Amino acid sequence: MASGYIIANVSVTNPEQYEDYKKWSTAAFKAHHAEICVRGGQVQVMEGDWQPERVVIAKFPSFEAAKAFYDSAEYLKARKAREGAAIMRLVVIEGV
Template sequence: MPAYIIARINVTDPEQYEVYKSLAPVAIKKYGGQYLTRGGAMETLEGAAETSRVVILQFPDMEAARGFYNSPEYGKAKDARENAANGTFTLLEGYVPA
């Protein structure tokens, strides 16, 4: 069953964040993930306006998503992001209709 990581990110240092953006895709690909959206245009339809950068990743399953997030490859990206952004990363199981 597919799994998704939804990241809501507040970028504080755009130049350093570019380093993170160059490292993260390597780890995502290695663990079978793909970007579904990567901070593109968005519009809040209901509730408080979303002001964070929103990224949605898809992985084959929860195990692969956890493997990505805890990998040494992504660890390098997280280190690069440390002083460039803060945010919330949520892992959720996908839905497959019966």
């Protein structure tokens, strides 16, 4: 079965409030057995005009598991904590 990935580019607008989101999203990732591959490390654009800010990549057991995480009660709590603290651009991708 192919893995599922969540890839997010986050523009943090309220760093203090964003700390609550990080706390709740970390708990949600753990509850859904996600492997955090990237979380806010250094970024250097090599081609194109994309200017990512804070990148997060999480690996899940399957595409369906990644989608279920996003809609879960645990992550909904994190999403509510993020309101007004960040602009999120997020995709779910099926791996190989």
